[in-house]
Amino acid sequence: MLRRLGCLRPAASFLLVGTETALSRALVKTIPLQSRWRDLAPVAVLVALCILITAFSPNFLSISNFIGLLNSSAIPMVLCMGATFIILMGSIDLSVEGIVAVSAVLVSLLVENDTTSYSIGLLAVPVAILVGGAMGFLNGFLHVKLKTPSFMTTLGVGFAGIGIATTVLGGFTARISDQSVRFLSLGRVLGLPVAAWIACGAVLLSLLVQERTRLGRWLYAIGADEITAGYAGIPIEKTRILIFTVAGLFYGLAGVMSVAQFGQGHALIAQGRLFTTVTAVVVGGTALSGGVGSVLNSVIGVFIVTILANGMILMGVPPYVQQGVQGLLIIVAVTLALDRTRLDVVK
Amino acid sequence: MSDKSILASWTSRRSFLQGGAGLAAVGSLGLSFASPAIAKETTWTLANSLRSLANPYHATFAKGGAEFAKSIDATYVTLVTEGNSEKGISDIKALLQRTGGKLILNVDPNDSPDARVIVDEVQKSGGYVVTQWNKPNDLHPWDHNPNYVAHMSFDGVPAAKALAKELFKAFGGEGGVVAIGGILSNVPAIERKAGLDQAIAESAGKVTLLDFQPADWNGQKAFDVTQAWLTRFGGKIKGVFAANDDMGLGALEALRQASLAGKVPVVGLDGIAGAVKAVEAGEFAATVAWDPLWTGGMGLAIPYAAATGKIDIAKEPKEHREFYGTSIMVTKDSAAAFKSGGSKLNFSDLWGKDTGQIQYRG
Numbered sequence: 221m222l223r224r225l226g227c228l229r230p231a232a233s234f235l236l237v238g239t240e241t242a243l244s245r246a247l248v249k250t251i252p253l254q255s256r257w258r259d260l261a262p263v264a265v266l267v268a269l270c271i272l273i274t275a276f277s278p279n280f281l282s283i284s285n286f287i288g289l290l291n292s293s294a295i296p297m298v299l300c301m302g303a304t305f306i307i308l309m310g311s312i313d314l315s316v317e318g319i320v321a322v323s324a325v326l327v328s329l330l331v332e333n334d335t336t337s338y339s340i341g342l343l344a345v346p347v348a349i350l351v352g353g354a355m356g357f358l359n360g361f362l363h364v365k366l367k368t369p370s371f372m373t374t375l376g377v378g379f380a381g382i383g384i385a386t387t388v389l390g391g392f393t394a395r396i397s398d399q400s401v402r403f404l405s406l407g408r409v410l411g412l413p414v415a416a417w418i419a420c421g422a423v424l425l426s427l428l429v430q431e432r433t434r435l436g437r438w439l440y441a442i443g444a445d446e447i448t449a450g451y452a453g454i455p456i457e458k459t460r461i462l463i464f465t466v467a468g469l470f471y472g473l474a475g476v477m478s479v480a481q482f483g484q485g486h487a488l489i490a491q492g493r494l495f496t497t498v499t500a501v502v503v504g505g506t507a508l509s510g511g512v513g514s515v516l517n518s519v520i521g522v523f524i525v526t527i528l529a530n531g532m533i534l535m536g537v538p539p540y541v542q543q544g545v546q547g548l549l550i551i552v553a554v555t556l557a558l559d560r561t562r563l564d565v566v567k
Numbered sequence: 568m569s570d571k572s573i574l575a576s577w578t579s580r581r582s583f584l585q586g587g588a589g590l591a592a593v594g595s596l597g598l599s600f601a602s603p604a605i606a607k608e609t610t611w612t613l614a615n616s617l618r619s620l621a622n623p624y625h626a627t628f629a630k631g632g633a634e635f636a637k638s639i640d641a642t643y644v645t646l647v648t649e650g651n652s653e654k655g656i657s658d659i660k661a662l663l664q665r666t667g668g669k670l671i672l673n674v675d676p677n678d679s680p681d682a683r684v685i686v687d688e689v690q691k692s693g694g695y696v697v698t699q700w701n702k703p704n705d706l707h708p709w710d711h712n713p714n715y716v717a718h719m720s721f722d723g724v725p726a727a728k729a730l731a732k733e734l735f736k737a738f739g740g741e742g743g744v745v746a747i748g749g750i751l752s753n754v755p756a757i758e759r760k761a762g763l764d765q766a767i768a769e770s771a772g773k774v775t776l777l778d779f780q781p782a783d784w785n786g787q788k789a790f791d792v793t794q795a796w797l798t799r800f801g802g803k804i805k806g807v808f809a810a811n812d813d814m815g816l817g818a819l820e821a822l823r824q825a826s827l828a829g830k831v832p833v834v835g836l837d838g839i840a841g842a843v844k845a846v847e848a849g850e851f852a853a854t855v856a857w858d859p860l861w862t863g864g865m866g867l868a869i870p871y872a873a874a875t876g877k878i879d880i881a882k883e884p885k886e887h888r889e890f891y892g893t894s895i896m897v898t899k900d901s902a903a904a905f906k907s908g909g910s911k912l913n914f915s916d917l918w919g920k921d922t923g924q925i926q927y928r929g
Contacts, residue, residue, distance in 0.1 A: 277799065279798050279799060280798070282798060284797070284798060284825070285795075285798035288794040288795070288797065288798055288824075288825075291794065291824060292790075292791050292794060334844075382621065385621075386619075386620055386621040390620070390626055391619070391620040391621050391622060391623060391625065391626030392623050392626055392840070393623060393839070393840065393841050395840075395841055395844065405824075406823065406824065413824075481790070481820060482786065482790070482816070482817070482820050483820065483823075484816070484841060486621075487621040488621055488622065489787075490787075491785055491787065492783075492785055492787060492788065493787070526791075529791060529795070530791070530794070530795045530798075533778070533780060533792060533795035533796065533799060534795055534798060534799050536778065536799075539751070539779070539780055539781050540751075
């Protein structure tokens with residue numbers, strides 16, 4: 221509350237913030253040097269990381285590793301597109317693993333598989349994405365209408381999702397034999413994995429929403445200062461519900477991609493994804509306090525996180541040390557990207 | 568304030584009735600499972616306590632318990648800890664209270680120290696308990712006669728060693744392997760790594776360990792690790808050893824992305840259905856099954872025999888009180904037999920699959 225009161229500004233400035241991206245802002249000369257550095261910090265971290273890894277392991281730059289990295293980044297990338305919007309709005313979404321699980325289990329049971337007799341092929345893809353969207357809508361609806369914090373609401377919906385997925389399969393795994401769905405991960409188009417193309421599409425779509433729609437501008441305004449945004453006539457409740465729904469759609473898509481990658485669906489398929497997602501968004505330079513950041517930042521963030529994990533194995537860093545390095549890098553990246561001028565209170 | 572109105576609606580009579588109707592529906596669902604066929608067991612309630620029904624091992628474990636309960640037509644309950652020791656213990660206490668101590672419990676404690684608390688509680692109220700996998704080394708069933716009936720486990724060292732040898736055989740016995748481990752501090756993870764190390768040592772330099780990485784029992788992490796290994800070692804990788812099947816399947820999918828599935832053999836432990844299928848397809852060289860159906864069923868059958876006086880547990884030898892079960896090596900040749908024969912349980916042969924008294928190492 222203190223923070224919000226401390227930074228009340230004319231509403232017009234928030235509408236301007238919404239039109240800026242990390243890159244365009246970096247090019248504007250009127251912005252102080254410190255701020256430009258901040259915007260480029262995640263890119264600098266990424267470049268430094270790549271140079272460091274290549275010095276130890278020239279294999280890093282090989283085409284096969286590049287394709288491997290694209291494969292590893294595809295699912296986190298799609299998840300991050302949804303999560304970035306929510307974090308920009310100043311909320312948090314902890315339902316990632318639950319929604320992915322429901323979507324994945326649904327897809328695995330609707331295509332040719334060893335548990336049910338359904339076989340609707342690629343038609344299962346939109347169904348699963350829509351179910352993800354419905355769960356996202358539930359997140360937003362409960363959060364806005366019951367005025368429960370997004371932290372608890374999404375945690376609850378996430379647990380419910382894992383519960384539904386567990387109940388449906390009774391704890392077992394459905395293995396799929398539908399090759400059209402597996403193509404979404406194993407296939408190659410123009411030499412690149414199909415999953416990478418899907419992730420690329422997700423990024424472009426998010427960028428479009430962020431840059432070219434009112435929704436994109438509103439979510440920046442809400443994230444920067446919800447009260448003022450309300451005075452400016454922005455439909456806050458509607459925007460919040462819509463953004464949670466959009467995020468759910470992305471998680472649903474990630475569920476489909478998980479099934480395509482592993483050839484199976486089960487309740488724990490997304491275990492560990494939540495941590496990677498939030499880390500990538502924050503390391504990319506999007507502030508958890510809302511209003512600052514961009515989907516492009518998250519693209520950089522996802523690459524930092526996946527390249528770091530890949531690079532430590534390439535360099536032969538002992539497993540005991542890896543987690544320590546990961547923790548250290550998160551702190552360094554957040555420190556470099558943080559906008560301290562907007563912080564009145566640190567919680 | 569909207570908070571107040573929510574509270575009001577929760578306590579309103581209509582929503583209370585709706586909640587009641589929901590509970591009744593859930594209750595009737597539970598009742599539909601009971602089938603009166605055999606002489607009904609009315610004194611003792613049976614329960615399995617395990618980590619989560621979301622993994623195949625424990626789901627099968629629970630099924631084994633339900634099958635035994637059905638064979639004597641007793642009330643059967645599955646308690647789930649969700650990886651939370653306190654929840655596990657308080658659920659058991661509540662069930663002891665509800666059954667007035669007439670409880671036969673088969674528990675896979677969430678963490679070793681939990682076993683002591685659980686055994687104490689069961690002994691205090693006069694129930695009977697069998698523990699699985701985790702317990703402190705100085706806690707023994709024979710010190711808590713007759714209520715602490717037995718402790719069952721599986722020896723990970725020889726199983727992992729035999730499995731590793733099966734892997735080496737699959738690629739011709741010479742070359743490099745990579746190994747994916749479980750959570751570093753877990754006893755099964757340590758045992759399985761030790762078994763692999765022994766097998767490598769016995770190969771007299773023919774097999775080398777290129778790298779070892781823990782993937783915390785998680786298939787997703789194993790996928791990413793394997794992908795990085797393929798870049799780092801390329802064709803030097805002749806085989807992949809995974810400390811459980813889930814991670815093995817993750818590694819297999821990474822190999823598939825590189826068109827190496829079936830060319831670079833993988834092994835895992837636990838014997839889950841997906842791994843058995845991969846064995847049949849020639850993509851896994853082998854997996855080791857722990858027989859959770861047997862564990863879940865016999866962990867209740869043995870204490871039931873003690874509780875009803877069929878055996879005098881205090882007079883049974885130590886190898887009947889703390890013992891290893893039989894692990895099953897599933898290879899391409901034995902996969903079909905494993906799938907058809909794995910589900911038969913003989914509840915009167917109490918120690919038929921006992922393979923010796925538990926050893927405490929270092």
